[in-house]
Amino acid sequence: MKVSILPLCLLAFLFAFPGQAFVVEANAATIVVDTAADTLTNGGGCSLREAITNANADAATIADCTAGSGADTINFDASLAGQTITLSLGQLVISSSITIDATGVANLSVSGNNASRVFDITTATAVVVMTGFRITGGNGSPGGGIRNTGDLTFNNMTVQSNAGSGSGGGVYTLGTGNRLTINGGFISANTASSGGGIHGVTSLVISLTNVTVSGNTASIDGGGVFALGGTLNIMGGSVTSNTATNNAGGGIVASGTTLTATNASITNNHADGSQGRGGGMYIDGGSSTISNSTLIP
Numbered sequence: 001m002k003v004s005i006l007p008l009c010l011l012a013f014l015f016a017f018p019g020q021a022f023v024v025e026a027n028a029a030t031i032v033v034d035t036a037a038d039t040l041t042n043g044g045g046c047s048l049r050e051a052i053t054n055a056n057a058d059a060a061t062i063a064d065c066t067a068g069s070g071a072d073t074i075n076f077d078a079s080l081a082g083q084t085i086t087l088s089l090g091q092l093v094i095s096s097s098i099t100i101d102a103t104g105v106a107n108l109s110v111s112g113n114n115a116s117r118v119f120d121i122t123t124a125t126a127v128v129v130m131t132g133f134r135i136t137g138g139n140g141s142p143g144g145g146i147r148n149t150g151d152l153t154f155n156n157m158t159v160q161s162n163a164g165s166g167s168g169g170g171v172y173t174l175g176t177g178n179r180l181t182i183n184g185g186f187i188s189a190n191t192a193s194s195g196g197g198i199h200g201v202t203s204l205v206i207s208l209t210n211v212t213v214s215g216n217t218a219s220i221d222g223g224g225v226f227a228l229g230g231t232l233n234i235m236g237g238s239v240t241s242n243t244a245t246n247n248a249g250g251g252i253v254a255s256g257t258t259l260t261a262t263n264a265s266i267t268n269n270h271a272d273g274s275q276g277r278g279g280g281m282y283i284d285g286g287s288s289t290i291s292n293s294t295l296i297p
């Protein structure tokens with residue numbers, strides 16, 4: 001009997017790399033934004049909106065920017081240091097895994113111009129990392145600065161002076177599993193009805209490590225952070241000078257949440273009005289473990 005060796009080779013390959021034999025890994029692209037203008041047309045350089053468009057599409061939809069390919073990284077030209085990308089075409093929609101990294105480009109801001117949310121991460125499977133810039137002037141509900149349906153990590157980000165009429169003035173995050181990880185940086189001076197700085201909903205994990213959550217305001221509850229269900233881990237950092245103007249939890253509301261706070265400073269928060277309770281923290285069900293922390297309403 002004559003046996004062809006080719007099928008045997010293929011079989012051996014499939015055993016060696018089960019499930020991967022026919023997967024071609026896309027090589028992620030690096031796309032460099034070189035203009036602060038908010039455009040979505042060819043000509044005039046690569047805008048942040050155009051870079052995100054190409055990254056989402058894994059294509060060169062806008063020829064000004066490098067084509068996207070897989071989990072892309074967006075960087076910024078050094079000339080954008082100190083500049084503000086002011087959105088004029090509405091929020092920036094992220095529907096794929098993207099890293100936006102402004103390392104080395106100091107004091108870069110992206111502003112919703114008090115007219116739109118700044119970022120909307122719309123895909124549960126999207127892994128998004130943002131590093132080293134400021135999200136400001138966002139206006140949306142839920143989520144004034146950013147609404148996150150994906151797996152979002154902030155590194156040394158500033159989320160400042162965003163607003164929403166509903167939940168999550170700075171950040172609104174939802175979903176299951178690890179949804180919001182914040183390392184360093186500031187969540188400051190954002191306003192909403194619930195969760196002035198951050199609002200997280202249901203079975204997700206929010207981890208704040210060495211983050212300053214300060215000067216945020218909720219017109220109802222959760223001035224700094226409102227966690228509804230899920231897990232809230234606060235490691236180091238501070239939650240300070242946040243206000244719930246007419247209900248509970250000036251600093252933090254944890255409602256049915258597994259809360260841990262370690263080496264954290266939770267000070268000078270206020271829950272005001274006739275319904276005011278829980279200046280520093282308002283804990284409603286769930287479980288809480290607070291260690292080596294300063295908790296002063």
Ligand SMILES: [Ca+2]
Pocket residue numbers: 054055056057058068069070071072096097
């Ligand atoms: Ca992509």
